[in-house]
Each structure stands twice: as C-alpha cells, then as structure tokens.
Amino acid sequence: MARWQPGADGRLREAALTLFLERGYEHTTVAEIAEQAGVTARTFFRHFPDKREVLFSGVEPLGTGMAEALTAAPADATPVEAVALALDAAAALIGGRRDQSRRRQVVIDANLELQERELVKPATLASALAAALRDRAVPEGEARLVAESAVTVLRVGFDRWVSSSGRQGLAGTLRQVLTQLLALGPRPS
C-alpha cells in the first residue's frame, strides 16, 4: 500500500530546509515543500503531521536509539558507562550530518515558536533515558540525575560540534564533554 517513493522522507526534509532558509519558515507552505520534493501534499502528510514536525521528527528515533544502547550495555556497566554507549549511539544517528544540523539550527534560531518546540526535546530524551536506566535497576534519583546529565552532554557537545570547523566528529566531541563533566568533581568543601 506504500505508494510514496523510497526516500520521500529524506527528500521532504531537504526540501523543507532549503525553503525555510530561502523564504523563511513562516512563509513556506506544505504544498511548496511537497512540490520541491517532487511529491504530493498527501504524501507529505503520510510522513509528517505538519511543516514544523519536519524539523523535529528525528527526536523520537534519537531517544529510542539512545535508550536501546542503554539497554544493550553490558549488565555490569555502571550508569555512566552505559550512558557513554548511549552517547555513541546518538553520534551514530546524527553524526554524518553536520551541514544539515547547522542549517536546521539557523532555521530554528530565527523563529521563537521553533525555539520553544526545540526545548521539548531535552525533556523527551531525558525521560526516555531515565526509564531505560531504571530498567537497569538504577535507583530513581540517580537515574534521573544521570539521564539529565547525559542530555546536558548531548546538548553542549552537539552545539560545540555544530559550531566548530574542526575535524573532530560528534562521537569524539560527546566523549570529550562527558569526560569534562566527570572531571568537575569532587566538590571541594
């Protein structure tokens, strides 16, 4: 029953980013995105509920992928070791697309509604990670703290990677930020 062409999803994303940058997010319609991608508006709506979600539909797979990596970590891995593997999984999901990530960021930074929507992402990710940590029998309080910290590392590392012109990949940047976070303590009294 799948009548859309393979890759329509990717083409729609690319078309939306191009038009959002050219005309502004507010002045781009779903019909224009579909036309640019060479599909019908009906096909658009098979992939995304609206034009905003073209920019945000990657968040759920990211949370799922990170949670799966947490679940698949060796049974004797500490919460922090398991989180390091989840960050590797995030880098594998996002990592090859620095240019696309940058363009997406430009679109979001130009629009208040999109910025607010973007703030939902860390909360969604942290919930998914905390649940996966609890499934590993990490106590509730620690699970929440480690999950929120993992998201902090992801956000800080992602921003560093997107704004950098260096050759370091996302995985290396995330590992570097995690190490930096863990090196902050202990708190001198």
Next chain:
Amino acid sequence: MARWQPGADGRLREAALTLFLERGYEHTTVAEIAEQAGVTARTFFRHFPDKREVLFSGVEPLGTGMAEALTAAPADATPVEAVALALDAAAALIGGRRDQSRRRQVVIDANLELQERELVKPATLASALAAALRDRAVPEGEARLVAESAVTVLRVGFDRWVSSSGRQGLAGTLRQVLTQLLALGPRPS
C-alpha cells in the same frame, strides 16, 4: 504613583493558585483572580502581563539571584564552588515555599501549554549562569557545561524536594544532588 496596596503581588499569586486548582487554569479569568485578591484587573496588569505569567514571574529573579551569587563568590572559588553558592541562593529564594511550589506544580502538570512554558525556564537560567561564569573568566565551553549542570542539579533537587515529605530543606537537597553529580566520575575506560 503606586496606588496598589503593599503585597498585591503576593495576594495575586495566591489567588491565582487557589482558582487554578479549584476551577482549572483554562477556566479562570484575570478578572476572577483580581477579585479574589481584592484588587482591580488594572492592578493585576501592573504586576503581570497575563494569567500565565503569574506562575512564571519568579524565574527572572531566580536567575538574577543565582547570577549575583556567582558574581559575589570569592575570586579564588572554582566554577563548581561558585555554583554551589548559586544553588544556596536559589534555595534561599524558593526554599520556604514547599507547599506553594507543590500547588504550582499540580497546576502546571495539568496543562500542556504550561508544561511547554515551564521548559523555557531551564534555558533562561542556564544562559544567566553561563554569562556570570564567563564574567569570572571561566572559558566558554566549561561555562556552558557547568551552567547547564547547575540547572540540572536545581531541577532534579527541586523535584526531589517538592515530592518528598521529609524534613530536609531545599538547600540541603540541592547540595546532596550536586555531591551526587560530582561523585559520578571519573568515567572508567
């Protein structure tokens, strides 16, 4: 020119919380909040731009108070030591109002729009703290990471304190969560 009575601000907050819990946030009007507080709607609008902001107007003073504590920390304090003082300042600003904080949380948890607005808070706080850390000559990358982590400690500690029936105050809970965060490292390789 200040014609409103002293304490109108606090009375409006209390009236709004009471009505939001009794009737629901959506079904409460500014006129009703003002009436319950014994002031005119005009007085309401001298204090708050709309009914939503009654719930969120504490965020800016919180950011200011925490940033001031960071700035006032001894010159030789490490970023983490300075952040510990900022968390003490947050506890001093919020700490006596566990019951009010709980009621506010019930209102927010019942409404999607309020939940989205609540997500703006950590971003606002983190920006204020990162700026104050940069003013202390903490390098940009570290300032961002430490600021985001301070907000994580505040959120996790605040939730723990609000949902606890124990006698530990907010300041003690925040210090405990900070210690827990700093004890996570180093990452075993």
